[in-house]
Amino acid sequence: MSRNLILGAMLSSLVVLAALVSFVWTPFDYTAMNIPGKLQTPNATHWLGTDHFGRDMFSMIMVGARTSIAVALVAVGIGMGLGVPLGLAAAARKGSWLDELIMRGNDLVFAFPSLVIAILITAVFGAGAINAIIAIGIFNIPVFARITRGAALSLWEREFIMAARVAGKSATRISFEHILPNVLNLLIVQGTIQFSLGILAEAALSYVGLGAQPPTPSWGRMLADSQTMVSFAPHLALIPGCAIIVTVLGLNLMGDGLRDWLDPRLRVARA
């Protein structure tokens, strides 16, 4: 295992742990306002200080991790859940109208600037975490469809698939029993990368007010709130920003590390 993988996994699990612990414990109630104690810089009681309503930043960051992870996780789930079967189907019927349709549809979604369409979707159907998930999720579908199809196509040429066909298995069964387990590594690596992109997209959407709505804390939302106060309370902007960077950095390092670890051929090439 590389240093990247270990460091990435440590950073990512730190964030996931914070999100999980926030369900049972946060230092303070993240909604509790305390106007006299507002805008405190980090200190012994409030480890990361307080915001303009006197809410505890540490607690808000913990609960915000929950929002970010939930949105990104479900968005990756949508992408995998729909993209992987589409990719498998396209590869199983290579060159057919189905393959052609799936790939052209993919090209089309890739041609759209994802953030613009996410803005369109959330603008039309209303701001909120659910619509943000759908908007981000849609753009994960072609990513997973393409990567699955590419890997599956080369697998279909192999002897063990031929053996399964001779044994009389249907294309669907072969796809799920033999192809899918063999592309799983690739999907895990891509999933990690899409997860980190999802965190960034959620932050951007929440920043412009189209993501999670108050009082649900979200890192993007906290940054938007901090903008007018950045000159006299920079910690309000620094802390959620660092939370996003640590999460995304951790996931990216983990993705890179996993790729090297799961594919030994790359170890030499990338060294």
Added chain:
Amino acid sequence: MLRYSLKRLLSLVISLAVASLVIFFVIEVAPGDPASFMLGINAQPDTVAALRSELGLDQSKVERYLSWVGGMLQGDFGTSYTYRSPVSTMVADRLWVSLPLAIYALALSTLIAFPAGIYAAARRGKAGDMAVMGATQLGVAVPNFWFAMMLVLIFAINLRWFGAGGFPGWDKGVWAGIHALTLPAIALALPQAAILARVMRSALLDILGEDFMRTARAKGLSRRQALWRHGVRNALIPVLTIIGLQFSFLLAGSIIIEQVFYLPGLGRLVFQAISSRDLIVVESVVMLLVFAVITVNFLVDLAYAAVDPRLRSRT
């Protein structure tokens, strides 16, 4: 080359047609009627009906789609529901901020990424490479709007080198305009430069392993000469693709960055239109952005088919 161009042109037209249908459909199913929204909840039904027919909302969906697309082809983007002015002039005004910003950022991103990527590839595995790769890891992880806020904090609020936001307009002089767009362009460019530098490095590393590089060295070129004459040139093809793709990120990113710097660009226009449910503006601006992205990708495809004949036979 001509056959390839025509084939790509056909797929460009199809993409644009499908994109326009998708956008029109999404706006169509949007809840709420623009006419009743504009007149408020106390409006008389006949007033609403009159406004609906004035806005063309009483026509059938097919008619409205065709008149929207037909209008856009002639440069008529419809009339804003709230401002009652042509969307095309509103968009044109804003484009003079967003487009220069995206181009400025693209130039900065390329200027940073090329030297960084080439340097890292040339020093593969050494300290310089490690430093560049570490920096790019960080660059990819930083949300650009947060980076923009930090730039404002440091260079506008503390050092006072730049204004914290706003745009003076190009009539105040080109220099004033560029000055106002500098921080936003840096904020947009750095994360993209991180991606581009990584692509440049890995493309160059692939090339460095090729036989013709060894031949170049064998015929007496120095490492540096071989790198520039044969390496960098060949690495440009994958890099060009990414630059084309980045244009779409930059346009989309500028929408967010404009919010940070209060720039009167397309992004602010879209968000104002969203909050006043001025859907015709949203529809047209989104279509315009999609058009820009699809067209740029088309041009990049053509450009490298012209550069590399091998690509023409593919796809």
